[in-house]
Amino acid sequence: MEIFRTENIVKRFSNHVALDRISVSVPKGSIYGLLGPNGAGKTTLLRIINQITAPDEGELFFDGHKFTGEDIFHIGYLPEERGLYKKMKVGEQALYLVQLKGLPKKEAIRRLKEWFEKFEIISWWNRKVEELSKGMQQKLQFVITILHKPELLIFDEPFSGFDPINADMLKNEILTLKKEGATIIFSTHDMGSVEELCDHITLIDNGQKLIEGNIATIRKQYRSNIYRVCFSGDPESIKQAMDGRYGLLDISAEEDNQVARIQSLKPSVDNDLLAALIQKVQVLSFNEELPGMHDIFIRVVSEAKKNNTR
């Protein structure tokens, strides 16, 4: 079940195509990562989802129906370039922004007080925003974004500018939101957080979608048949196990044991490799090394670049 879908979105600016027939489908209740290098078109896509700009072509669907103006109130958006009115008081400002999202005043005050107490910023209610530290402002912006309990949350580069403690807190809040049934789309460069949080991803570059899908499936798809073998014994003897089907990439010492990375040159021979190894050394563990999102990202983007220049 998807909560949000785009079909062949095209957006042109005066001298380039920002989005070229982008179709994505965001499953309900998932955390969806939108990846891509700088200038790939991520922010443009997020702005289109938020109805800030309109696509030149293509259609948007929300919760099974064509996107309407009212749907915007079921979305919470934390832009990459986020700011607040510096001279306005914290509480008043939060109230204003939340009311614009359609929350009635009384309910807004009640929920705000709750969150302010949770984040221990209730004493700042009547202070001006410019007196807050950057981290506090980010917390405030986060609270404002989620306060109206939207079904779809969109965070553009949410971790940029957060210190590790706040970034961790943000991750936990995102997971809590997911648990409560919300769907989260976020764009990021931080591949670590993608692996940690995302269920699904889309990778776009130069306005084109390169890959989309479940993160585990994608990682399997980009596997390079590298196995990580932890063993004890003579590192020289493991080399004898290598015949034409395998290649030893490297061996490193890890505490008392050795770790070898072996690439299988032909697919689906895990058991054969393991059998060969067992004869030579004491195998302690044997795993397939799935590529990290970092590697996939770089590989896919540079391949796309090669294809484009060709």
Added chain:
Amino acid sequence: MNRIPIIIAREYLIRVRKKSFIIMSILGPVLFAAMMIIPAWLSQLKETDVKKIAIVDSSHVFYKVIPETEFLKFDYLENISIDVLKRNFKNLGYYGILYISPIATYDPNSVILYSDKQPSLDTKMHINKYLEEYIRDQKLKTYNIKNLDEILKGVKTTINVRTIKISEEGEEKESSTGIMMAVGYICGILMYMFLIFCGTMVMRGVVEEKTSRIVEVIISSVKPFQLMFGKIVGIAMVGLTQLMIWIVSTFILVSVAQAVFFPQFRLTPTEQVTTQDIMSATPADGSQNVQSNAQSEEMNQLRDALGTLKNINFAVIILTFLFYFMGGYLLYASLFAAVGAAVDSETDTQQFVFPILLPLILGIIVLFSITNNPDSPISFWFSIIPFTSPIVMMARIPFGVPWPEFFLSAGLLVAFFIGATWLAGKIYRTGILMYGKKPTLKEMLRWITYKT
């Protein structure tokens, strides 16, 4: 659900609660009241000071020629050197020394008034007038005309032109051009001030939202046009609130000051009428007029002024002011908002603001000529063209404007502000998300064609 009222409320409240707004609300009326009260008060003060002037008349023909007034006294000194007087000036306590040289009758530059202060214009004119008249009379006498004294007395005349305006219904209305000019001029200047004051406030608000990057958060909840419109309306209400505060408290301050400083000169509306009735009742017979010449001149002016004030329809002026303010403001505020959206910082605005200010400045430049000549072709065209009409029409309103002209001007203004708001909305929604290089005018025009 409509969110524009929430935006209007914020835009209005944060500005009205600002210190600068409160200071302006207090300072404005004090300044206006001071502008009205202080000159009147000073002119009263001046007259209580008796000035004594020593006259050294070397020609010996002007003895007692210059009449003394209540506040101006003369000492005719004989056989004393002007140099001695000048040297002892401080000890003698004179306001000034008037030296008349022996050839005063022939040389216009031979009368000198020495003083350690800058002598007042009144004093100078008083002396000038009587010396000139005396010399002229003396010259006439050399022609040996019979009964010259009676003739001279007979030709002395004063003219006080009263202007009466005939309205379309054939009704006659007494008007004092001076008062109408003043009212028109003040309305024009006020309009100019408020258009710029509120227009730049809109622009600064837009720039603030853009530079603080809050704008993207807001337009994910409301349409850019709604944000712009809410801001424009909220600030219009700020301007109107300020104006109301100014008008009401200036009126109160002036009334209080009048009661304190000039109890004999109170001009509340009912009293105005009575004053005028009493004045009309004074016998206007000739002999009395000649006797109290100076006084009656003042009375006539006052009567004119009061008559005009009574005939100016303040309700019409206030209503047209509000209309032209709203129309002109919506026209200019949209343009200012578009400029604010197009640039990244306030310092970049100047290049775009200048072309917007140009018609406003032009309006102020022609304003004086229009109050002088409210029915000239310049007045007509400037009060029809929507960019100048709010200022210029206000200067014409007190004189009365034919209905067709008024409707043409008002209709064009409405059409233009709708057009300007539409256009500005298009530039605005693209501009607020554009950061980096300052756009050219050409790029801004291209934004208009973008799809939302």
